[in-house]
Amino acid sequence: MGKVEQITAGLPLDMAEAVNKAVADGDFANANDAILAALRDWKESREQFGLDSGNLGALWDIGIASGKGKFQSADEIIAEAKRRSG
Numbered sequence: 001m002g003k004v005e006q007i008t009a010g011l012p013l014d015m016a017e018a019v020n021k022a023v024a025d026g027d028f029a030n031a032n033d034a035i036l037a038a039l040r041d042w043k044e045s046r047e048q049f050g051l052d053s054g055n056l057g058a059l060w061d062i063g064i065a066s067g068k069g070k071f072q073s074a075d076e077i078i079a080e081a082k083r084r085s086g
Contacts, residue, residue: 011019019034028034046052071077 022034
């Protein structure tokens with residue numbers, strides 16, 4: 001893993017419970033491993049999709065400029081996704 005820097009962070013109760021449950025379920029040896037896995041996934045997704053705050057802001061602006069959407073609710077979007085998936 002190379003050099004390590006110790007960082008202390010507070011988690012909202014629901015996230016701390018999720019970490020503790022993952023450890024209790026045997027998914028991870030300890031909380032540190034669970035949090036490292038989450039951070040690796042986050043980093044990988046940002047790198048894979050090229051998402052940073054600048055890119056996200058630009059995508060947001062494009063979405064707003066495109067005008068009103070076709071769907072009026074999340075239920076309509078889900079129904080359309082199900083229709084398309086066969």
